[in-house]
Amino acid sequence: MSRRLITAIEIDGAGSHPDAWRGAAVDPSAILTGELARHAVQRAEAAGIDFATFVDTLEAPADEPSRVSVRLDALGLAARIAPSTDRIGLIPTLTVTHTEPFHVQASVATLDYVSGGRAGWLAEVSTSAEAAAVIGRREPAEAADTWREARYVVDVSRRLWDSWEDDAIIRDAPSGRFIDRDRIHYVDYSSPAFSIKGPSIVPRPPQGHPLTVVRLSSPEALQAAADADLVLLPGTTDLEDRLAAVRAASLNPRVLLSVSVALSDGPADGVDYAGGVEELADLIEGWNAAGLDGIHLRPASLELDVPVIAERLVPLLRERRLLGPSAGRATSLRNRLGLRRPANRYAGSGR
Amino acid sequence: MTKQIHLAAHFPGVNNTTVWSDPESRSQIDFASFRHLADTAERGTFDFFFLAEGLRLREVKGRIHDLDVVGRPESLTVLSALAAVTTHLGLAATVNSTFNEPYELAKRLATLDHLSGGRAAWNVVTSWDAFTGENFRRGGYLDKADRYVRAQEALRVVRKLWDSWSSELVLDQDGGVFAREGAGAFADEGAHFNIRGRFGLPPSPQGHPVVIQAGDSDQGRDFAAEGADVIFSRHGSFEAGQAFYKDVKARLPQYGRSEDSLKIMPAVTVVVADNDREAADKAQYIREQQVSGPTAIVLAELLWGRDLSSYDPDGPLPAEDPVVGSAVTQGRVGYNDPAPIVAEWRAQAEAHGWSLRQTVINQQNRQTFIGSPSTVAAAMNRHVQEDAADGFVLVPHLTPGGLDDFVDSVVPLLRDRGVLRSEYTGTTLRHHLGLDA
Ligand SMILES: Cc1cc2nc3c(=O)[nH]c(=O)nc-3n(C[C@H](O)[C@H](O)[C@H](O)COP(=O)(O)O)c2cc1C
Numbered sequence: 001m002s003r004r005l006i007t008a009i010e011i012d013g014a015g016s017h018p019d020a021w022r023g024a025a026v027d028p029s030a031i032l033t034g035e036l037a038r039h040a041v042q043r044a045e046a047a048g049i050d051f052a053t054f055v056d057t058l059e060a061p062a063d064e065p066s067r068v069s070v071r072l073d074a075l076g077l078a079a080r081i082a083p084s085t086d087r088i089g090l091i092p093t094l095t096v097t098h099t100e101p102f103h104v105q106a107s108v109a110t111l112d113y114v115s116g117g118r119a120g121w122l123a124e125v126s127t128s129a130e131a132a133a134v135i136g137r138r139e140p141a142e143a144a145d146t147w148r149e150a151r152y153v154v155d156v157s158r159r160l161w162d163s164w165e166d167d168a169i170i171r172d173a174p175s176g177r178f179i180d181r182d183r184i185h186y187v188d189y190s191s192p193a194f195s196i197k198g199p200s201i202v203p204r205p206p207q208g209h210p211l212t213v214v215r216l217s218s219p220e221a222l223q224a225a226a227d228a229d230l231v232l233l234p235g236t237t238d239l240e241d242r243l244a245a246v247r248a249a250s251l252n253p254r255v256l257l258s259v260s261v262a263l264s265d266g267p268a269d270g271v272d273y274a275g276g277v278e279e280l281a282d283l284i285e286g287w288n289a290a291g292l293d294g295i296h297l298r299p300a301s302l303e304l305d306v307p308v309i310a311e312r313l314v315p316l317l318r319e320r321r322l323l324g325p326s327a328g329r330a331t332s333l334r335n336r337l338g339l340r341r342p343a344n345r346y347a348g349s350g351r
Numbered sequence: 352m353t354k355q356i357h358l359a360a361h362f363p364g365v366n367n368t369t370v371w372s373d374p375e376s377r378s379q380i381d382f383a384s385f386r387h388l389a390d391t392a393e394r395g396t397f398d399f400f401f402l403a404e405g406l407r408l409r410e411v412k413g414r415i416h417d418l419d420v421v422g423r424p425e426s427l428t429v430l431s432a433l434a435a436v437t438t439h440l441g442l443a444a445t446v447n448s449t450f451n452e453p454y455e456l457a458k459r460l461a462t463l464d465h466l467s468g469g470r471a472a473w474n475v476v477t478s479w480d481a482f483t484g485e486n487f488r489r490g491g492y493l494d495k496a497d498r499y500v501r502a503q504e505a506l507r508v509v510r511k512l513w514d515s516w517s518s519e520l521v522l523d524q525d526g527g528v529f530a531r532e533g534a535g536a537f538a539d540e541g542a543h544f545n546i547r548g549r550f551g552l553p554p555s556p557q558g559h560p561v562v563i564q565a566g567d568s569d570q571g572r573d574f575a576a577e578g579a580d581v582i583f584s585r586h587g588s589f590e591a592g593q594a595f596y597k598d599v600k601a602r603l604p605q606y607g608r609s610e611d612s613l614k615i616m617p618a619v620t621v622v623v624a625d626n627d628r629e630a631a632d633k634a635q636y637i638r639e640q641q642v643s644g645p646t647a648i649v650l651a652e653l654l655w656g657r658d659l660s661s662y663d664p665d666g667p668l669p670a671e672d673p674v675v676g677s678a679v680t681q682g683r684v685g686y687n688d689p690a691p692i693v694a695e696w697r698a699q700a701e702a703h704g705w706s707l708r709q710t711v712i713n714q715q716n717r718q719t720f721i722g723s724p725s726t727v728a729a730a731m732n733r734h735v736q737e738d739a740a741d742g743f744v745l746v747p748h749l750t751p752g753g754l755d756d757f758v759d760s761v762v763p764l765l766r767d768r769g770v771l772r773s774e775y776t777g778t779t780l781r782h783h784l785g786l787d788a
Contacts (some may be wrong), residue, residue, distance in 0.1 A: 022524045029522060032467045032553070033478060057602030058536055069530045070520075071551045073462035079431035080466045083382070102406070102486045103425070110424035114382045114432035131787075134454040136546035164422065175370040176643045179422070181415040184408070197485035199443070201405055203380055203422040 006294025011037045011070035012055035016260040017300035019267040022246045023305045024310045038081050038301040047310035048326030051089025053068035082115035091120040091331035096153040097146045098135040105157035112157040112205035117332035120211030143220035150167045152191040160189040161342045163199030207334050208341045228252040232258040254293040262300035265309040277312045356735045356770045357742025361401045362393035363750045369420045369642040370748045379420050387751040393638035398770050398783040402426040407483045409682035434467035442470035448502040450487045457512035460560045461552045469556025469779035477502045482681045487655030488701025499570045501543045516553040553602035576602035585718040587617040590648035592739030614741040619719035627722045634721045638712045645709035653680045664708040
């Protein structure tokens, strides 16, 4: 048997289909309270799905009356859901082109704390003129440039997560020292895009490094995928070539195929897969055989499709032994995915 | 008319108020600690829970300060998680306006307001210095004089974004109209920002999350008078509180604002015990824990602006004159005019025969209310009824159980006096604070 498949779902408004918010079972105002998302994530957790990603962009979503044109900050939403769940991983999208890297790493580390070691982040870039204009700090840049910069952000984030050794807090009452400052390090990071002194303000997060995820949404993202723990590969065409390209570029991240799916009688036009659960399970079996490590399902409708995924698809995959037994006790996301907790690059260097 | 007392809980942080060596002291970073204090505050029907911010670890003489609690999580993320486990408590995040952009601030704060059903607040602080700037793309580019210019503009723009939707949210499922075209469109051009586009969130339950200000300078007070809903001040004593209160409230009319529209809430500490005598002993014990010998030196260095490591904390005060604007300690608010304070310390030390450490303990203690529950309740009420404050931000010396005894023993007495609600009468922070929606 091949390696156990990783399973994930994506949270985006009422679902990946533009009409998902119109479904009879959907209360569209629950998009804004976060309740729609929370409900979907709890369902996914109960079924044993490994993690949920949360879509975000810097600027507002499309300005079309028929579409969902609002979006909560993904990090805030994931944090809101963290105490209401205890086993599923939570991976919000953070765009790194305009946001300060120091804030990015601090908030992802904090999500790891509030979720008890279940956090990651989907590092995304903004090349659009719209995103540049809402921040107003710089001109829009080419994809290749923004991805190059994103790699620096990933790199410095990991350094900042390491800037506190795990045992830096000593609470040594006799000497009056709360920390051993020799176990806290300046990162002194310098890149063509920015420099950061460090250390982080947040002690090293529970997982050491929360998971870094990259969506291969453009060819330029391929280089950044080399740094990722997990890569999302959208679409189903040229699978073998693209998979080979990731494997060639990278240090062997886990690669998940990211597909939009409609499994209920809700709207289905334009999704990657619409149809029955059995056939989808067959496809997944084939993808697994082709060397993919997992599937990232983007439900057309959270209200309609997540229950089918949770109650029918996942059990079927388990029956076919593509998935392990549903995870029992709470554990870190790294543990759950069989990824080791990274060693701290600075450990011991100050002593 | 009897004024109602507003209360907030400050999660203890990176200064020597926090006694981390106490056996009761727990993690300053684990979510369970935040949850404990928030639960306590909500049990006490407090208005809000408050998180401070630091963007660079403090340094003393070029090395990371290691004597106080160091390290904390990022505020908005913690508060979003707390929104899940509380129902009424306001959630106030300190986020500086120098190293953030209005669009991101507006989005993150509006998200917290949506997720919490109208309980978000933003404490606008204005770190400007190159020391903090070394952690940011922008570096230390902002002159001290410009910090409130940028803060004022950031606040104006953030509010503009919060106002960028009027009634465009339609949610007509049958007709297929989620929102009218152009929803959230904005454009703004000022000295610090030149931005345009669409804002992706319709008005949150409070419309505008509550705005708090925590600076003390003339500029800071004007900034608050013009645009804040709450001032978090450091003037907790009765006389200083009254003077500050009068000063700030007098600034309101020029901005067309009423006295009620800005609540003044100084940071205070409370030590309660069964009787006044025991409380005084406990307070003395806590002060000694807060100011160890090494901490006394560091606090004196902050005032003197000099390296005083050669001094014995149990010996006399340093003989040198203080230096203004030195960088001996970094990452904390220094003294604009240290000379008269040093003179006062010397006079007190001489009069009482105090050592350096004893002088720091006695001159710098921030304990405000000490006594039996009824003594404390009476004193707090007097401060509020006689306009030394509209309420208080309570800064416990223990994480996270430091307000347990206050809520169990003083809160019932304030309720008996009719100056503190026994249950929440509304769901939004604006409502708790008695501010207009
Ligand atoms: C009670 C109080 C609390 C403060 N809390 C913070 C804080 O958490 N983070 C921060 O960066 N600055 C904090 N400040 C600093 C102020 O935002 C401001 O930068 C500083 O007081 C200098 O401004 P001023 O000259 O107007 O006083 C605080 C100030 C006061 C008075």
